[in-house]
Amino acid sequence: MPSREAGATAPISMTPIERESQARQGGAHRVLVLLAHPSPDRSEVNGPMAAAARRIDGVTLVDLYAEYPAFDIDIDREQARLQAHDIICFLHPLYWYSTPAILKEWQDLVLEYGFAYGVGGSALLGKLFFSALSAGGPEAAYRARGYNHFTIRELLQPLEQTAMLCGMTYLPPFALYGARTAVEEGRLAGHVADWTRLLEALRNGTLDIERALGLPRLNQDLDMLIRPTAAASAAGRR
Amino acid sequence: MDGFLFHAFVYLCAAVVAVPIAKRLGLGSVLGYLIAGIVIGPVLHIVGGAETEELQHFAELGVVLMLFLVGLELQPRVLWQMRARLLGLGGLQVLATLAALGALAWIAGLDWRTALAVGLILSLSSTAIVLQTLSEKGLMRTEGGRAGFSVLLFQDIAVIPMLALIPLLALPVLAAPDAGADAIQAVAGASQADAGASHGAEQAHAQMSLVADLSGWSYALVVLGAVAAVVLGGHFLTRPLFRLIAASRLREIFTAAALLLVLGIAFLMTLVDLSPALGTFLAGVVLADSEFRHELESDIEPFKGLLLGLFFITVGAGIDFGVLLQHMLLVLVLTGGLMAVKGALLFGLARLFRLPIADTWLFTLSLAQAGEFGFVLLSFSLQNGVVAPELAKLLSLVVALSMLLTPILFIAYERFVLPKLSGEGADRPADDIDEQGAVVIAGIGRFGQIINRMLIAAGVPTVVLDHEAGVVERMRRIGIRSYFGDASRPDLLRAAGIDSAAVFVVAIDDRDRAVQMVEYARRAHPSLRIVARAYDVDHYYLLQKAGADVVVRELFDASLRTGAAAFEALGMHPFKAEKLLRAFRRHDEETVAQLCGLWDENVEMAKNHALLERVRARTESEQRIMTADRSQLHDRTERGWTPPPKGYAEKLDDGGA
Numbered sequence: 001m002p003s004r005e006a007g008a009t010a011p012i013s014m015t016p017i018e019r020e021s022q023a024r025q026g027g028a029h030r031v032l033v034l035l036a037h038p039s040p041d042r043s044e045v046n047g048p049m050a051a052a053a054r055r056i057d058g059v060t061l062v063d064l065y066a067e068y069p070a071f072d073i074d075i076d077r078e079q080a081r082l083q084a085h086d087i088i089c090f091l092h093p094l095y096w097y098s099t100p101a102i103l104k105e106w107q108d109l110v111l112e113y114g115f116a117y118g119v120g121g122s123a124l125l126g127k128l129f130f131s132a133l134s135a136g137g138p139e140a141a142y143r144a145r146g147y148n149h150f151t152i153r154e155l156l157q158p159l160e161q162t163a164m165l166c167g168m169t170y171l172p173p174f175a176l177y178g179a180r181t182a183v184e185e186g187r188l189a190g191h192v193a194d195w196t197r198l199l200e201a202l203r204n205g206t207l208d209i210e211r212a213l214g215l216p217r218l219n220q221d222l223d224m225l226i227r228p229t230a231a232a233s234a235a236g237r238r
Numbered sequence: 239m240d241g242f243l244f245h246a247f248v249y250l251c252a253a254v255v256a257v258p259i260a261k262r263l264g265l266g267s268v269l270g271y272l273i274a275g276i277v278i279g280p281v282l283h284i285v286g287g288a289e290t291e292e293l294q295h296f297a298e299l300g301v302v303l304m305l306f307l308v309g310l311e312l313q314p315r316v317l318w319q320m321r322a323r324l325l326g327l328g329g330l331q332v333l334a335t336l337a338a339l340g341a342l343a344w345i346a347g348l349d350w351r352t353a354l355a356v357g358l359i360l361s362l363s364s365t366a367i368v369l370q371t372l373s374e375k376g377l378m379r380t381e382g383g384r385a386g387f388s389v390l391l392f393q394d395i396a397v398i399p400m401l402a403l404i405p406l407l408a409l410p411v412l413a414a415p416d417a418g419a420d421a422i423q424a425v426a427g428a429s430q431a432d433a434g435a436s437h438g439a440e441q442a443h444a445q446m447s448l449v450a451d452l453s454g455w456s457y458a459l460v461v462l463g464a465v466a467a468v469v470l471g472g473h474f475l476t477r478p479l480f481r482l483i484a485a486s487r488l489r490e491i492f493t494a495a496a497l498l499l500v501l502g503i504a505f506l507m508t509l510v511d512l513s514p515a516l517g518t519f520l521a522g523v524v525l526a527d528s529e530f531r532h533e534l535e536s537d538i539e540p541f542k543g544l545l546l547g548l549f550f551i552t553v554g555a556g557i558d559f560g561v562l563l564q565h566m567l568l569v570l571v572l573t574g575g576l577m578a579v580k581g582a583l584l585f586g587l588a589r590l591f592r593l594p595i596a597d598t599w600l601f602t603l604s605l606a607q608a609g610e611f612g613f614v615l616l617s618f619s620l621q622n623g624v625v626a627p628e629l630a631k632l633l634s635l636v637v638a639l640s641m642l643l644t645p646i647l648f649i650a651y652e653r654f655v656l657p658k659l660s661g662e663g664a665d666r667p668a669d670d671i672d673e674q675g676a677v678v679i680a681g682i683g684r685f686g687q688i689i690n691r692m693l694i695a696a697g698v699p700t701v702v703l704d705h706e707a708g709v710v711e712r713m714r715r716i717g718i719r720s721y722f723g724d725a726s727r728p729d730l731l732r733a734a735g736i737d738s739a740a741v742f743v744v745a746i747d748d749r750d751r752a753v754q755m756v757e758y759a760r761r762a763h764p765s766l767r768i769v770a771r772a773y774d775v776d777h778y779y780l781l782q783k784a785g786a787d788v789v790v791r792e793l794f795d796a797s798l799r800t801g802a803a804a805f806e807a808l809g810m811h812p813f814k815a816e817k818l819l820r821a822f823r824r825h826d827e828e829t830v831a832q833l834c835g836l837w838d839e840n841v842e843m844a845k846n847h848a849l850l851e852r853v854r855a856r857t858e859s860e861q862r863i864m865t866a867d868r869s870q871l872h873d874r875t876e877r878g879w880t881p882p883p884k885g886y887a888e889k890l891d892d893g894g895a
Binding site for chain 2: 072073074075108109112113117118119165
């Protein structure tokens with residue numbers, strides 16, 4: 001396992017190739033997935049995604065509702081987890097255009113002044129942050145003319161700004177629209193496969209961060225973002 | 239000195255060799271001791287005669303200590319609940335046995351007075367053997383075990399009027415004092431058991447008695463006074479005394495004080511012609527609620543064990559093979575007849591008192607012998623010229639043999655009676671558990687009931703076990719599927735479906751039994767999830783060590799809630815009270831986890847200095863987290879939802895990438 005500094009300080013300003021080579025030197029990036037689903041036995045999307053994440057080496061999955069059923073979040077434990085990982089991901093259904101309550105509680109408690117921001121608060125500096133969510137409405141609803149009026153990325157601006165204040169790089173959300181009918185319409189398997197590819201690419205450092213930054217969502221065209229390993233190493237040799 | 243060392247060596251050696259072998263063979267420790275006694279006594283002739291008799295009087299102290307320990311386990315409330323059984327079952331047992339055996343002896347041609355004395359002598363059972371075996375086999379908590387205990391306790395009390403009655407039965411022919419004295423010499427071994435320190439009979443009577451010359455009513459007053467002294471003294475004087483001694487931190491003095499207490503009471507009882515065993519039992523009951531209960535238990539326990547073992551050895555060593563061989567057939571017939579008559583009466587009584595069938599057999603087989611009290615009455619009768627020396631010799635052999643046979647009857651109960659009953663379906667069908675639950679719950683008291691209701695409400699199938707027939711019946715009446723049985727019995731757990739259960743909840747309030755249960759379940763079912771209820775931190779560690787997956791302290795959560803309620807009553811904001819509660823809980827749970835390393839089950843908590851030091855430090859840090867300056871940023875209670883310092887926003891620059 002690389003030292004905390006090696007992982008935490010992989011600078012965002014590096015080119016993807018530089019970042020990748022750094023990842024190679026220090027080993028793979030470590031991904032922390034914080035699952036928040038208050039009703040896991042009814043979950044059709046987040047459950048399979050969590051199960052897939054658990055199977056990937058280098059990915060830590062934390063089921064927040066299971067670990068803190070009374071919302072009694074252990075601040076020290078959570079901060080230590082953040083420090084031990086390079087990439088932080090919230091995995092959750094979209095509740096009222098935001099996260100389920102425990103993730104808000106998690107933010108309120110764990111992202112302390114002096115730890116995540118403010119004087120001496122540099123623990124998260126340089127890490128990657130993104131949200132992987134399932135939304136009930138169809139894609140058409142999440143636009144200025146739709147009934148939700150904003151895109152998901154726009155709705156999640158509080159998270160984006162939180163990440164920025166903490167010095168993290170914010171990636172657009174990995175979002176599934178029309179989640180309530182994804183199983184029936186046969187869209188789930190593809191989504192979980194994309195999710196697995198995304199996590200592996202993040203771990204291996206083969207995701208084109210520069211290109212991803214400005215997208216409305218990460219899974220619009222994953223093939224475009226994930227560079228094949230062979231090509232990447234060819235680029236490295238050149 | 240040499241003689242003493244030699245004898246100590248012989249007795250210890252016999253015990254150390256014979257008892258583990260007997261245990262290994264499944265015979266139980268009592269039979270092991272008895273066999274050891276027979277080997278070193280009548281078989282090898284290493285010991286025997288006068289010094290064995292003397293030793294036996296001394297060893298009878300073991301019975302006294304045992305009754306003290308039994309009393310410690312028995313809160314006054316429980317004793318009061320037993321009163322119907324104590325008087326009804328115990329009284330009927332003594333009266334019926336006395337009548338039947340007396341009548342038989344009379345028909346056999348004895349004088350009616352002798353016949354009555356024989357009835358008295360043989361109606362009593364062996365407290366020492368029965369209680370020792372019951373607790374060794376974990377049968378004390380069964381219906382049959384409790385009924386047996388009630389009877390034994392009643393017999394203990396009944397010895398007092400019996401000792402008063404026997405002199406009135408004197409036969410003119412035998413009344414010459416010389417004859418009595420000679421007879422004492424003539425009667426061999428075990429039959430000799432006279433008063434000594436324990437059973438308050440003739441020697442003590444002759445040597446030292448406060449009540450020898452008192453009239454009836456003043457004797458009654460003295461007796462009442464002595465009992466009151468034990469109860470009141472036990473309640474009010476012993477605690478400050480023990481507190482004082484405990485503060486001196488001298489373990490051996492505490493042990494000495496515990497022994498002093500027990501022996502002092504025994505002595506007081508012999509002074510007023512009461513049974514010392516009864517007196518110490520009473521003292522035990524009085525102290526059952528005290529904080530020193532476990533300390534006393536652990537201090538007295540080894541003495542009790544050794545003395546009781548010694549007593550059993552002397553019983554074995556005292557068996558006179560000469561007389562036995564001479565009258566082999568007669569002795570065997572008498573012994574068999576005695577046990578058959580006593581057993582039949584016990585069986586009838588148990589049915590009358592509606593004991594379940596398995597418990598009826600346990601009750602019958604465990605109490606069918608004559609006991610050490612019989613020795614006492616026998617030699618007392620002999621001395622008072624009620625029983626002829628020849629008859630006394632015979633009777634003492636019968637008593638000893640019946641005691642020897644008792645452990646064998648226990649084995650018969652376990653090997654033959656129990657399997658048969660469970661095979662054929664006892665008359666109490668509840669013992670045949672037909673339901674298999676995902677969760678097996680042991681103990682359906684106030685604690686277990688809530689667990690069961692929660693699980694049932696959520697649709698989880700449960701099987702509930704409890705050893706209290708009344709509770710089970712009440713539960714069944716309100717529709718809860720519960721089964722009667724001692725959940726510490728592996729066969730019952732298996733019948734309850736422990737093999738297929740996912741979770742085993744141990745919710746009983748018997749601390750030792752709970753640990754044993756967890757140990758067994760863990761050993762037999764490595765993948766079973768075990769959730770256990772702990773009485774306190776000590777118990778928590780024991781359960782954890784025994785293999786419980788989750789241990790819950792029974793009062794911890796309720797106490798926290800009550801503490802938070804007190805904060806709120808003080809006007810504190812409810813969420814602040816909640817935060818304090820959480821901080822306290824986390825701190826406490828961390829400490830319990832830390833202390834686990836220092837905890838040592840073999841050292842009393844009050845004497846584990848490293849642990850105490852840590853506990854003291856914990857108390858201090860507790861105060862710190864509860865009262866610290868709240869403005870400090872990293873104060874643990876206020877950690878979380880702590881606003882950033884005033885004016886912090888001015889220092890924030892655009893930290894974003």
